[in-house]
Amino acid sequence: MSIQVAVIMGSRSDLDAMSEAVDVLKKFDIQYEVRALSAHRTPAAVKEYIGGLEARGVKVVIAGAGGAAHLAGVCAAHTALPVFGVPMKTSALGGLDSLLSTVQMPRGIPVGCTAIGGSGAYNAALMAVSILALADSEIASRLKAFREEQTAKAEAQSILEI
Ligand code: RP5
DSSP, rough: OOEEEEEEOGGGGGHHHHHHHHHHHHHOOOOOOEEEEETTTHHHHHEEEEHHHHGGGEEEEEEEEEETHHHHEEEEEEESEEEEEEEOOOOTTTTTTHHHHHHOHHHHOOEEEEEEEHHHHHHHHHHHHHHHHHTTTTHHHHHHHHHHHHHHHHHTTOOOOO
16 A cells, blocks of 8 residues: 655654654554655755655645744645644744744645644644545544544543542
C-alpha cells in the first residue's frame, strides 16, 4: 500500500509532540512517512518534497512547526492536498507564536490549524483518518469503532466516587 499521509515537522525537536500523530496513524493502520524539513532552514527541500506528494498518491499532509516558521502555510503553497498545521509549544511564548503563524493563513491557501502541541498532532491525525475514511470503508469502520470505544470509556468513567 502506498503512503497516504505525510507527517512533516520543522525540526527533530518537534518529534515528541508530533509522535502523537504517528501513534494515531499506526493505530488506524494508515501508511505514513515522517520528515524533518524546515521552511526557513531547508526551504528548497520542503518545496521538492511537498511538491512531489500528489504524484505519489499521498492524500493528506500534517505539518508541525514552532515559532513563526510558518511551515504548514509553506507546505500548503506547494500542494493542493489538505494540510493540517500543528503549532508547537515554544518556550518563549508558549506556542502562541506558532498558533498565530499557522492559524492566520490569508485567503486562498488554506491550512487547517489544530490545537497547540501533542493534542493537536493527535487530532490532526484523526482528521487525516476522517478524510481517508471517505473513500475507504475499512478505515471508516475503524474510525466508527474508535469513536464507540472512546464513548464507552468516557461513560464508564462518568460516575465519580469522591
Ligand atoms: C521550528 O523552530 C521548528 O519547528 C521547531 O519547533 C523550532 C525550534 O527548532 P530547533 O531550533 O529546536 O531545531 O523551525
